[in-house]
Amino acid sequence: MLQAVTEMMEGEGPTARQQDVLDAVLRLLVEEGDRLTMTAVARRASCSKETLYKWFGDRDGLLTATVQWQASKVRVPPVDRKGLDLVSLTASLERFASDWLRVISSDTSVALNRVAVVHAGSDKRDLGAIVLERGRFALGRRLKPVLEAGREAGLLEFDDAEEAFRTFFGLVARDVQIRLLLGDRLELTDAGIDGDAARATQQFLALHGAKTGPKAL
Amino acid sequence: MLQAVTEMMEGEGPTARQQDVLDAVLRLLVEEGDRLTMTAVARRASCSKETLYKWFGDRDGLLTATVQWQASKVRVPPVDRKGLDLVSLTASLERFASDWLRVISSDTSVALNRVAVVHAGSDKRDLGAIVLERGRFALGRRLKPVLEAGREAGLLEFDDAEEAFRTFFGLVARDVQIRLLLGDRLELTDAGIDGDAARATQQFLALHGAKTGPKAL
DNA sequence: GCCGAACCGTAACGTACGGTACGGCTCTTG
DNA sequence: CAAGAGCCGTACCGTACGTTACGGTTCGGC
Numbered sequence: 001m002l003q004a005v006t007e008m009m010e011g012e013g014p015t016a017r018q019q020d021v022l023d024a025v026l027r028l029l030v031e032e033g034d035r036l037t038m039t040a041v042a043r044r045a046s047c048s049k050e051t052l053y054k055w056f057g058d059r060d061g062l063l064t065a066t067v068q069w070q071a072s073k074v075r076v077p078p079v080d081r082k083g084l085d086l087v088s089l090t091a092s093l094e095r096f097a098s099d100w101l102r103v104i105s106s107d108t109s110v111a112l113n114r115v116a117v118v119h120a121g122s123d124k125r126d127l128g129a130i131v132l133e134r135g136r137f138a139l140g141r142r143l144k145p146v147l148e149a150g151r152e153a154g155l156l157e158f159d160d161a162e163e164a165f166r167t168f169f170g171l172v173a174r175d176v177q178i179r180l181l182l183g184d185r186l187e188l189t190d191a192g193i194d195g196d197a198a199r200a201t202q203q204f205l206a207l208h209g210a211k212t213g214p215k216a217l
Numbered sequence: 218m219l220q221a222v223t224e225m226m227e228g229e230g231p232t233a234r235q236q237d238v239l240d241a242v243l244r245l246l247v248e249e250g251d252r253l254t255m256t257a258v259a260r261r262a263s264c265s266k267e268t269l270y271k272w273f274g275d276r277d278g279l280l281t282a283t284v285q286w287q288a289s290k291v292r293v294p295p296v297d298r299k300g301l302d303l304v305s306l307t308a309s310l311e312r313f314a315s316d317w318l319r320v321i322s323s324d325t326s327v328a329l330n331r332v333a334v335v336h337a338g339s340d341k342r343d344l345g346a347i348v349l350e351r352g353r354f355a356l357g358r359r360l361k362p363v364l365e366a367g368r369e370a371g372l373l374e375f376d377d378a379e380e381a382f383r384t385f386f387g388l389v390a391r392d393v394q395i396r397l398l399l400g401d402r403l404e405l406t407d408a409g410i411d412g413d414a415a416r417a418t419q420q421f422l423a424l425h426g427a428k429t430g431p432k433a434l
Numbered sequence: 435g436c437c438g439a440a441c442c443g444t445a446a447c448g449t450a451c452g453g454t455a456c457g458g459c460t461c462t463t464g
Numbered sequence: 465c466a467a468g469a470g471c472c473g474t475a476c477c478g479t480a481c482g483t484t485a486c487g488g489t490t491c492g493g494c
Contacts, residue, residue: 033338037481048442049483059482111338113399118335120400121250121328128400136392136399167420170391174383175353177395182330182353183337183345203384203424254451265472266453276452 014069018055021045022069025062030107034115038062060124067112067127071134074103079146084153090201092146097172097197100139104177105188113181140165158208167207171200231286235272238262239286242279247324251332255279277341284329284344288351291320296363301370307418309363314389314414317356321394322405330398357382375425384424388417 014022024045028036038059042049056062079092103109113131120128140162147164150156158164179186231239241262245253255276259266273279296309320326330348337345357379364381367373375381396403 034335035339038483039481042443046442048444050443050485051441053483054441113395114334114338117331117398118251120398121331122252125400128398132396132399132401136395166391167388170387170389171384172387173392173395174387175390178330178390179349179353181334181337181345181398182349183342184349206424207420255453256451259473263472265474267455267473268471270453271471 013072014065018065019069021047021052021055022066025066026070026108026111029066029115030111033111034118060119060126063115063119064126064130067116067130068134070108070112071130074134076138076142079142084149084155086155089146089150089153089155090205093168093201093204094194094197096139096143096146097168097200098193100172101176101188101193101196103135104173105180105186105193110180113177117181136169139169143168154210156205156208157210164208168200168204171203172197230289231282235282236286238264238269238272239283242283243287243325243328246283246328246332250328251335277336277343280332280336281343281347284333284347285351287325287329288347293359296359301366301372303372306363306367306370306372307422310385310418310421311411311414313356313360313363314385314417315410317389318393318405318410318413320352321390322397322403322410327397330394334398353386356386360385371427373422373425374427381425385417385421388420389414 013019021041025036025041028040028044032040038049038052041062042052045052052062056065104113113135116127116131119126143165144161147156147158147161147168151158151161156164176186176188230236238258242253242258245258245261249257255266255269258279259269269279273282321330330352333344333348336343360382361378364373364375364378364385368375368378373381393403393405
């Protein structure tokens, strides 16, 4: 088992065939939640259970690989910090907000967060840590430079970028994630998401926007 | 089974002995997460499995009764809407915020939310619905009259009380709940909670406080 | 064409756990 | 004190599922 786990742990990502398997797990996870069985995975992915164990070690390894696989799929366009004005800053923030809302309201994200939450409840805290790291914290790492650039440009005012980010996070996510995780039917239309993103951004600017206008102009 | 479930469903709450059992479940839930077994419950509560099934029907019934029992324990002092001024409104909001932060960061709440989340992932959506109803939505029902009273008194400005509440909710909770659910060690001291409550309240007032001062004075 | 490696499909194993049955103890009621 | 109800402790049953084992098939390299 141990030597099997390492087969995927280090080195490059999964092979094409392995990616197919992980995508099957993802789909099954959305349908079945965390009660998916290894047998069901093998059947859905048209592979043998022996192969699953050989590749991923055990059930936890399979789930971990799946979470990482999904996380690796979200590509992030870096934000250019040049020529920042209020318009482009607003656009960036709205973009972040709507992207984030779309992510956390997707079936895949909800399913993945569910298994990560239940996993975090047991001794195995891995999945929760990964989801947190690739979700909430990755977002913070991406957004904070934008906020700091906004401060540099005299558009924003705040002491602590982390705290400012958490405020933005709260204004964007509000009760959406917990409601979805708890099974609330929450229909988010594209228009609704864009509207929420705009509202959250305006609220954030109302709280942290510079009162004095741009510093250097 | 069906007739057994009804033994607790309707009528008054659980007996003293049953409350002891449910408290044992609560403690076990905090320690073990959702992998607690009926045998473990019986042992911890010093009762027989036969009794568990007689009282609660099945495992789900036991968990449901536990969630409801915990929910019934949070008593809510109603807020008086008389003589509302900015000071008392601020105090009320801070009170709500710190209470809520204390609730969602408690071991019990985290454990309960975890089982509700995993339950919401399966066909049984009951637990998730209950937690949502007794948590997020109950808070909204309690807070909205306060917000509306604040608007009546000319202290707050907003169009939709539900939207205003969700903003407040986001400012208070931010990333706390999802981080705790995903297993992040997040030490919240009493002082920190009070500080967060005050900050969230000030931010909310900055967004929705009346610009023109109290209406009638 | 032959060999070994990789993999598929399936059968088999072991175990953990939900749920049930039962013997014995205690306590109430008449 | 007798009878019965309620409950504890434990043994038991059935099943679902993680994990392993194995025979058969495909495929790349010699």
